[in-house]
Amino acid sequence: MFNIFIKDLKLFLSDKKTLALIILMPIILTTILSFALSGSFAQAGSDFTLNVGIVKDYDKAGEEKRFTDFMVDLTENYQVDIDEFQKEDEFSEFNPEKIFFEDYLGSEEIREILYYKVVDREEGLKLLENKEIASLIIIPENYMYDMYINTFTNFRNKIEIEVISHPDMNYSGSITKELMKNFSDVMSSIVISKNVYFETASEYLSVEKIAENIPEILNSSQHKGENINIKEGTVDSKNPISSFAYYTVAMLSMFILFISSYGGKFILDEKRNNTFQRQIASGKSLELILVGKFFMMFVMVVIQSSVMIGFSKFIFKTNWINLPQVIGIIILSSLMVASLGLMITAITLKTNNYKVSDAFSSGVVQVMALFGGSYIPIEVLPKFIGEVGRFTPNGAVLKAYIKTLEGYGLYNIGDNLLVLVGNIVVFLIISILIIRRKSDAEFIKS
Amino acid sequence: MLEIRNLKKSFNKTKAVDDISFEVRKGEILGLLGPNGAGKSTTISMIATLLKRDGGEILYKGKDIGKNPKEIQRELGFVPQEIALYSTLSGYENLKFWGKIYGLKGDNLRDKIKEISKIIGIDKRLKDKVEEYSGGMKRRLNIGSALLHNPEIIILDEPTVGIDPQSRKHILDSVKEINKKGSTVIYTSHYMEEVEYLCHRICIMDEGKIIAQGTKDELLQSISAEEKIILEVNNINEEIIDNINKIPYVKNTSTRDNSIIIQKKGNNVDYSEILEAVSNKGGHLTSMDIKKPDLEFVFLALTGRALRD
Numbered sequence: 001m002f003n004i005f006i007k008d009l010k011l012f013l014s015d016k017k018t019l020a021l022i023i024l025m026p027i028i029l030t031t032i033l034s035f036a037l038s039g040s041f042a043q044a045g046s047d048f049t050l051n052v053g054i055v056k057d058y059d060k061a062g063e064e065k066r067f068t069d070f071m072v073d074l075t076e077n078y079q080v081d082i083d084e085f086q087k088e089d090e091f092s093e094f095n096p097e098k099i100f101f102e103d104y105l106g107s108e109e110i111r112e113i114l115y116y117k118v119v120d121r122e123e124g125l126k127l128l129e130n131k132e133i134a135s136l137i138i139i140p141e142n143y144m145y146d147m148y149i150n151t152f153t154n155f156r157n158k159i160e161i162e163v164i165s166h167p168d169m170n171y172s173g174s175i176t177k178e179l180m181k182n183f184s185d186v187m188s189s190i191v192i193s194k195n196v197y198f199e200t201a202s203e204y205l206s207v208e209k210i211a212e213n214i215p216e217i218l219n220s221s222q223h224k225g226e227n228i229n230i231k232e233g234t235v236d237s238k239n240p241i242s243s244f245a246y247y248t249v250a251m252l253s254m255f256i257l258f259i260s261s262y263g264g265k266f267i268l269d270e271k272r273n274n275t276f277q278r279q280i281a282s283g284k285s286l287e288l289i290l291v292g293k294f295f296m297m298f299v300m301v302v303i304q305s306s307v308m309i310g311f312s313k314f315i316f317k318t319n320w321i322n323l324p325q326v327i328g329i330i331i332l333s334s335l336m337v338a339s340l341g342l343m344i345t346a347i348t349l350k351t352n353n354y355k356v357s358d359a360f361s362s363g364v365v366q367v368m369a370l371f372g373g374s375y376i377p378i379e380v381l382p383k384f385i386g387e388v389g390r391f392t393p394n395g396a397v398l399k400a401y402i403k404t405l406e407g408y409g410l411y412n413i414g415d416n417l418l419v420l421v422g423n424i425v426v427f428l429i430i431s432i433l434i435i436r437r438k439s440d441a442e443f444i445k446s
Numbered sequence: 447m448l449e450i451r452n453l454k455k456s457f458n459k460t461k462a463v464d465d466i467s468f469e470v471r472k473g474e475i476l477g478l479l480g481p482n483g484a485g486k487s488t489t490i491s492m493i494a495t496l497l498k499r500d501g502g503e504i505l506y507k508g509k510d511i512g513k514n515p516k517e518i519q520r521e522l523g524f525v526p527q528e529i530a531l532y533s534t535l536s537g538y539e540n541l542k543f544w545g546k547i548y549g550l551k552g553d554n555l556r557d558k559i560k561e562i563s564k565i566i567g568i569d570k571r572l573k574d575k576v577e578e579y580s581g582g583m584k585r586r587l588n589i590g591s592a593l594l595h596n597p598e599i600i601i602l603d604e605p606t607v608g609i610d611p612q613s614r615k616h617i618l619d620s621v622k623e624i625n626k627k628g629s630t631v632i633y634t635s636h637y638m639e640e641v642e643y644l645c646h647r648i649c650i651m652d653e654g655k656i657i658a659q660g661t662k663d664e665l666l667q668s669i670s671a672e673e674k675i676i677l678e679v680n681n682i683n684e685e686i687i688d689n690i691n692k693i694p695y696v697k698n699t700s701t702r703d704n705s706i707i708i709q710k711k712g713n714n715v716d717y718s719e720i721l722e723a724v725s726n727k728g729g730h731l732t733s734m735d736i737k738k739p740d741l742e743f744v745f746l747a748l749t750g751r752a753l754r755d
Contacts, residue, residue, distance in 0.1 A: 003543065003546040003547060004547075007532070007535075007539075007543045010535060010539065011532060011534060011535065014534040014535065015534060273528060273529065273530060273531070273533075274526040274527075274528045274529075274530035275530045275531065275532060277491075277494075277496050277526060277530070278524060278526060278530045278544075278591075278592075279547060280495070280496060281494040281495060281496055281519065281522065281524040282519060282520075282522075282524070282544075282547045282548060283515070283516055283519035283520055284547060
């Protein structure tokens, strides 16, 4: 078997065209894509920073006055002592602008990654166009008024914070949207708490009593506000992923799949030039020949992965952080490709033509690459693609590498490794079923 | 050594091998002669355990190879009709691979590669890639790859197809040398002259059947083949033919265009009598050719077709 494996490896390595496709091509593509789309990612070797512009479309003073007028009107109708309310400074303490700019954007966690600049709409759009900022956050007209209304009354006014991102900086744009969503979720929880209080208390208390307790609710809400962070977001506690690191693993997870089509191609070549028959006539079994192909594909993926990872480490200065974990992923992904290749080899042998391996390398790999996130991060693709992509072998490889680069340990990539193991088992079972259904001699008949 | 009994193989409804029986004796070169599609390659594919038979038996040293394929596989050198080599590897790498396939290793393997590469005449080009070899060199390497393990029995399937006369001669001489060293050879070909030159015994195949087998002499005797005299004559007429037929050693005559084909009997031939028989009746003899009987005659006599039809 070792002899057959060595021969297959020599054949692979002697084919310069194939080597160029599986070693040089991903390196070239990684380099091009990394430079072209570097704006969408964090810079390697530096802290991840997100530059955004913020447009205040609201009129702070005007909207505060408008709300005070509204409350005065409310006092007259319901005899609520608004002066007392203001005296306790609760009203002035609840400042939506302060909550957004100081409590949320000014929190330690956010401040580490997000730099903002207050701009007018025109200037913001210009900065966005020049890629000086990744996103433009537009806080709408009536923001202050609506926030007061939502907080101090039983009414609900809809507030829509708009995020405009540069198309070349989708990844950063996604993070900005995620941050705004996080803020929105926290504010909604405040409003919901207040509304529940209003609705429940109004059955038992007078309007004055209800108003007296509002500051307490706001305090607790503001306490919640102090806890605003992005722990559940996409950037918390992670090492930044540069475009070089991302596209290294994206191209790697795609190009390893190409190797799986070579087992089928090789065995049909051997069948056509009779070297396959010659091996069978010498007493070597079909299974032995296939195992040789399996290990040839395994070793080629190991070589391909090592070259790519080495290239990114020494040329792009990518920090792979956990080398044993990276080696583990290389071995498991190589086994996955070899198993897939074995299945394709068995089908190719059964159908006796190159169509299966050709269709795989020219079609299936591309679809899997898209669903697995090799072209574009699945976070910015429709949700169903991401869901499907999770179960694609290349998607699992990509995720496992990305999480490793982000600093996650073995436990956190467990689900991705499980997907890989599942794929390996399925591919091997299908291969064995196909091979067992045919005898050596029938495989030989052309 | 090898006994084939009532062997059968069909592909769909076509009988590729139709109930054939023959034996291969130790130390001989057995030729399987027949036109393309006669069933030669199918027969040897079954002997080489590459195809399952539909019926019959193949016994190697008394054991059925269907049940014990390893018995023959480890002692067989199989040279397929096509160039079964890895063209992007060097000649040395190819020989090394096939040697290892048959279990050779270390010094033994190196020595055998050296020895065989000399026999097949590629020892000076061993480091070159096979794709850089001439057609003849590829053919020779194709044969050499099956010889490394000193096989007891060697099957060569039309090994000289598509090569120049010099390489062909080299291959035929190599086969003779291999046989002299003790290997038994099964040699298939549709070149009558190759089989005549090499083989101790011959099986003539046509349409899946063996239509005759034996030594060359036995085959010729089986159809009472004699020498033929072929005359090229201008203005052939009935009188010339009658005159020739009157000569005592002439068995019969036939004509085709400007040729008169004389089938003779016995060995006492006076060619001047033929010259007189033609010139006396106004014929003008332009050439005379004496054609010894060969396997082509046998095939023609048995099937009514030429071997290369």
